[in-house]
Amino acid sequence: MKLFNTASRRIEEVKPQKPPAITVYTCGPTVYDYAHVGHWFTYVRADILIRALKAAGFKPQWVMNITDVGHLVSDADHGEDKLEKSARREGKTAWEIADYYTKDFVLGMQELNITKPAKMPKATEHIADQIKLIQKLESKGFTYVIDDGVYYDTAKFPRYAEFARLDLDEQQAGARVSSNPQKHNPSDFAVWKFSPAGQQRDMEWDSPWGTGFPGWHIECSAMSMKYLSETLDMHTGGIDHIPVHHTNEIAQSEAATGQQFVRHWMHSDHIMIEGEKISKSLVNGISLQEVISEGFPPEALRLYVLESHYRGQSKFNWDGLQAANNRLDDLRAMAALRWQPRGVTHDMPTFALEEVATTLTDFLANDLDTPQALAFLSQITTQLLTVHIEEDMVDHLGAMLKGIDDLLGLNLSAVQDISPAQKELLRQRETARANQDWKLSDEIRDRLKTEGIGLNDAARGVIWYPLWLSYKPSNQ
Ligand SMILES: [Zn+2]
Structure with missing residues (x-):
């Protein structure tokens, strides 16, 4: 079976380490709101990968995480936690928000006939694993502590820019004012954030560095390696994960283990709706329930997804x-x-x-x-x-x-x-x-x-x- 590998930018033969077994990790939803059709495109495509692997004679071991803490509004390390923000909006606790939208997501997966992963671990249930991984990075000298958290020093990982072909000088020039000026490099990212002073979050834990919560990226490294292997055969996600989230997953995991983190990366391209990239911030997210209430079976959405290639920009519209x-x-x-x-x-x-x-x-x-x-x-x-x-x-x-x-x-x-x-x-x-x-x-x-x-x-x-x-x- 041949598949494009984001790491090499080439179509390559899929070669797992221990065939016919193949380990596959997929970045799952951040459960602070309904998943929109753009998300569903990505998950249907991951499902098709799993089905294609099976048909090619492999035995996929598929893990998809649930992000229920630590994903900040900016995708970087500032702004509010998406879960805590939704909790305030809906007058609930972050725990209730996570529970409600996790159930809705799992129901959506069933409606769209997406293969059930072997495991769907939640970030909040793996705090100890994440702390252990941060300690490992700390003992190897990859982290430093500043006033709002523990950060990964990207300058200590020379291959940092390689995967996404990042231009770090440009990033330096364009560094956001809102990012913490104590950071050593603009690309450094939080592996543990402290709870804001004088404020109690719904979700916070004790750690060797202070009370707080894990950064968004560390959960994927910790949970994928825990349930699959230090080197994953495959990792999938959306194309917007490449420059930050997956770049950071690689930096953390490879610094910790000294081994290659992922052999084959698969990314699903953007979905355009009325010419714009779908995102919650554009307020144009259409949920699966809206699709169904407009009279369409989930299979129609599934078929719609399959009509476009996962590496081409696709569009969604009602026609x-x-x-x-x-x-x-x-x-x-x-x-x-x-x-x-x-x-x-x-x-x-x-x-x-x-x-x-x-x-x-x-x-x-x-x-x-x-x-x-x-x-x-x-x-x-x-x-x-x-x-x-x-x-x-x-x-x-x-x-x-x-x-x-x-x-x-x-x-x-x-x-x-x-x-x-x-x-x-x-x-x-x-x-x-x-x-x-x-x-x-x-x-x-x-x-x-x-x-x-x-x-x-x-x-x-x-x-x-x-x-x-x-x-x-x-x-x-
Ligand atoms: Zn992830």
């Missing part, structure tokens, strides 16, 4: 989501063919149903080429909807759907047969159409629609397929 949803209807109609084989088809498809999953696997093994995989899937869908299937193809189609679901997570195997009463309605509609009774034909179509069944009047006869509302309790 694009509608187009993905139409495409999903076609896929479900194709899946429903399993329940409506014809006695004799006039033509056979030009491809073997048994080989579809292999072809899709090959596309994913080529730097996760999901756009090509979907283009291929559309081709075979169009063909099957034209020629229909015969009885003896039903099992092959079932196996093909399972293969597609394993790779792309679109839940096509979940498409079930309609009831005998609905089949009777379909027969009545066929009769009405034969008698050119269009009024009755339309009435039956509308009735089936309210029951969650869509109809596709194909050249060789009608094909029914399940609509999204058949997955949700209807209000009617």
